[in-house]
Amino acid sequence: MAEVATQLVGALEGLLGARLPLRVRAWDGSVAGSPGAPLVVLRNRRAVRRLIWQPGELGLARAYVSGDLDLAPETDLYEVMAAVAHFAELPEIRSLRLGPRELLSPEGRRLLGTAARTGALGLRPAPPPEEARQQGRVHSHGRDRAAISHHYDVGNDFYGLVLGSSMVYSCAYWTPGGKSLEDAQEAKLDLICRKLGLRPGMRLLDVGCGWGSLLLHAARNYGVTAVGVSISREQVALARKRVEEAGLAGQVEVRLQDYREIPDGPFDAISSVGMAEHVGAAQYLRYAGGLYELLTPGGRLLNHQIARRPGQPGEPYVPSPFISSYVFPDGELAPVGSTVSLLEEAGFEVRDVESLREHYALTLREWVANLEAHWTEAVQLVGRGRARVWRLYMAASALAFEENRIGVNQVLAVRTAPDGLSHLPATRAEWLAGVPAETDLGDRRSVR
Numbered sequence: 020m021a022e023v024a025t026q027l028v029g030a031l032e033g034l035l036g037a038r039l040p041l042r043v044r045a046w047d048g049s050v051a052g053s054p055g056a057p058l059v060v061l062r063n064r065r066a067v068r069r070l071i072w073q074p075g076e077l078g079l080a081r082a083y084v085s086g087d088l089d090l091a092p093e094t095d096l097y098e099v100m101a102a103v104a105h106f107a108e109l110p111e112i113r114s115l116r117l118g119p120r121e122l123l124s125p126e127g128r129r130l131l132g133t134a135a136r137t138g139a140l141g142l143r144p145a146p147p148p149e150e151a152r153q154q155g156r157v158h159s160h161g162r163d164r165a166a167i168s169h170h171y172d173v174g175n176d177f178y179g180l181v182l183g184s185s186m187v188y189s190c191a192y193w194t195p196g197g198k199s200l201e202d203a204q205e206a207k208l209d210l211i212c213r214k215l216g217l218r219p220g221m222r223l224l225d226v227g228c229g230w231g232s233l234l235l236h237a238a239r240n241y242g243v244t245a246v247g248v249s250i251s252r253e254q255v256a257l258a259r260k261r262v263e264e265a266g267l268a269g270q271v272e273v274r275l276q277d278y279r280e281i282p283d284g285p286f287d288a289i290s291s292v293g294m295a296e297h298v299g300a301a302q303y304l305r306y307a308g309g310l311y312e313l314l315t316p317g318g319r320l321l322n323h324q325i326a327r328r329p330g331q332p333g334e335p336y337v338p339s340p341f342i343s344s345y346v347f348p349d350g351e352l353a354p355v356g357s358t359v360s361l362l363e364e365a366g367f368e369v370r371d372v373e374s375l376r377e378h379y380a381l382t383l384r385e386w387v388a389n390l391e392a393h394w395t396e397a398v399q400l401v402g403r404g405r406a407r408v409w410r411l412y413m414a415a416s417a418l419a420f421e422e423n424r425i426g427v428n429q430v431l432a433v434r435t436a437p438d439g440l441s442h443l444p445a446t447r448a449e450w451l452a453g454v455p456a457e458t459d460l461g462d463r464r465s466v467r
Contacts, residue, residue, distance in 0.1 A: 023137050024051040027067065030130040036111050040102035044091065045137075057099045058091040067139035071122075071131070077340040079103075083411060084147045084345065084404050096387075096414050104418060149404045151348040158299045158349060160277055164250050166348040167297065171251035175230070177400045180393040181386050181409065186230040186257075189293035189323060190379035190427050200385040203378075208236040211290055213451050214371070214431050215319050216443075217241035221287040224248070224313060226278050227294025231258030231271070238270045246286070248276040278306065284313035292323040295358070299351050300336075303358075307365035314434040317442035320367060322430045325379075327352035328423070346412045355428045367432035370443060376426040383417035 023045035032038055042052035044060045052058075061067060066087035070078045082088035090099060122131060134140050151169045155162040182188055183200050191203035192210050211233060217223060219242030225233050228247025231254075237243050249255050258273040265271075278294070289310050298306045310320055330336065338351065359369050390397055390410055397406045419425045433441045444450040 022049045022051070023047045024049040024061075026133045027061075027130075027137070028052050030126075030133040034124075034126040034130050036126075037106070037109055040106045041099065057094045057102055059094065059099065060089045060091055062087055062089055064137060064139040064141075065144055067134055067137070068141050069144050071134060071140070072143040075340070076107075077344060080341040080345060080411065081144075081146055081150070084149055084407050085144075086403065086407070096410065097418060100411075100415050100418050104415075104422070104424075146344075147404050149402075149408055150344050153348050158302050160279070162349065163277070163297065166350075167250050168252070169348055170346060171249075172253045173401050173405060175253050175257045177397060178230070180397050180400070181390050183385075183389060185232060186261075187232045188229055190375050191382040191385075192375065193378050193381055200382070200389075203382070204232070205236070207378075208233050209240070210451075211292065211321050211323070211429075212237050212241050213453055214321050214429070215288040215290065216450060216453070217243050217288060218453075219243070222246070222285075224281070224284075224286040224289045226289060226291040226310070227297070228254070228258060228273060229293075230254050231261050231273055233290060233292065234258070234271050234273070235261060235265055235267065238267050239265070243270075243288075245271045246283075247271070247273045248278060248281060249273070250275065250277055279309060281309075281313060285315035285318070286313055287315055287318050289314055289318070289320045290323075291320070293325070295322060295324040296347065296350050296352060299349065300353060303353070303361050304365060307362050307367065311366045311434055316434055316436040317440065318434050319443075320362075320430075320432045320434075322358070322362065322432065324355075324358060324428060324430070325352055326355040326358065326426045326428055328425070329354040329356070341415075342412060345408045352425065355426065355430070358428075359430060362430065362432050366434065368435050368441060369430060369432045370441065371429075371431040371447065373429045373431075374426055375429060376420050376423065379427045380417050380420035383413050383420065387413045387417065 024043045027045065028039060028043050028051040039052050040056055042050055042056045042058045044050045044058060046061055046063050050058070066082045069082045069087060072078065073081060079088065090096060131140065151166070153162055153166060178188065179186065185201045185204035187204040187208065190207065191200060192207035193203045194206045197203045197206055215223070217237055221243045223237050223243045223245040225245060225247040228234055228249050231247055234245045234247045238245050247258060249258070252275060255273055255275045262268055262271045262273060291310065295306065314320060336351070342350065355372065359372065362369055387410060390406070390413070394406065420427070433443060435441050
């Protein structure tokens with residue numbers, strides 16, 4: 020059949036009621052779509068079959084991860100992602116539901132007929148093997164271990180390619196003097212230590228410690244004794260190796276342990292960086308309360324967490340099908356206001372909230388550039404499908420941060436002492452500068 024792309028694009032635009040923001044090249048070489056728009060490639064009929072069986076984001080993701088749908092060599096991934104994101108926000112697209120009823124409408128039958136003539140109809144294609152298949156009760160210990168393993172146990176060498184030498188998998192902090200991703204990650208680690216008021220002799224707990232970078236920084240530069248916990252076996256193995264190589268085995272302990280199973284508080288300070296997104300709304304108060312109980316009175320918590328924008332009142336939270344299926348199974352995002360409220364409900368006094376939204380966009384673009392610069396090696400390490408998952412999710416996330424569809428916040432909270440003292444210095448400038456807590460404004464009470 021001649022001009023497959025023209026037929027498919029025409030039928031799809033008729034069903035959607037809007038013009039596609041892309042050009043499409045079909046497997047027969049034909050091209051159709053908006054002039055000058057980014058060019059995507061349907062490499063085979065299965066790409067169309069995936070979209071018919073699973074319309075929307077998940078079908079597109081399956082087609083891209085499997086390689087059935089691709090980008091032309093001259094096409095910029097960010098341009099495609101931005102075009103698709105803006106298209107999805109059009110009123111006619113937001114209100115559109117693509118189900119059996121819509122596919123049996125005149126426009127839907129036209130699309131199915133076009134697909135049939137091109138040989139694209141057929142049985143539902145199996146999802147790519149990179150798609151997570153979670154079992155068991157949500158946020159049970161076993162299911163959480165499987166979810167974490169799906170994302171973090173894909174190979175430490177792969178993460179080294181993406182993250183660089185810092186091995187920090189969270190938002191960096193881009194200061195005016197920083198010249199590289201490594202500089203920005205070092206600045207972020209130090210910002211956390213200063214917010215926590217770390218000093219020699221203190222005991223630090225890092226919940227979700229990753230590959231141990233914060234533990235190492237705090238022990239080397241602030242003289243603390245540190246405990247890190249993670250339920251990723253590969254993270255723990257490498258973190259322990261890094262601790263040994265740094266000569267800090269007597270000062271830093273890394274455990275393969277769930278945050279719900281830590282028996283040996285109290286700690287003087289607790290950090291939780293990029294971990295709370297895995298907890299889930301139903302478990303969040305238990306998470307916050309558990310950390311509160313592990314802190315000594317006057318101790319500080321630094322909770323670094325991605326946030327979503329609030330929805331309309333009563334509107335349920337619907338996670339991204341692609342992120343849930345391929346990237347962070349069972350992960351949940353909450354508005355920052357909800358996080359603050361739950362921390363306070365658990366007993367904390369929230370003292371500071373800092374948004375790092377733009378910093379995360381810059382960080383993600385650096386990670387994408389690292390992945391693309393080492394693409395051949397990354398594919399050898401984890402396979403083409405998984406490398407495509409990481410490229411797609413990181414680029415899409417960078418745009419989401421840039422466009423304020425998601426954010427990231429550092430929340431500093433305190434377990435106040437029985438006498439009501441926070442043991443924080445009087446001003447933010449002082450506690451960021453590491454001024455000892457003896458300058459606590461609460462110590463300057465006047466008798467009335």
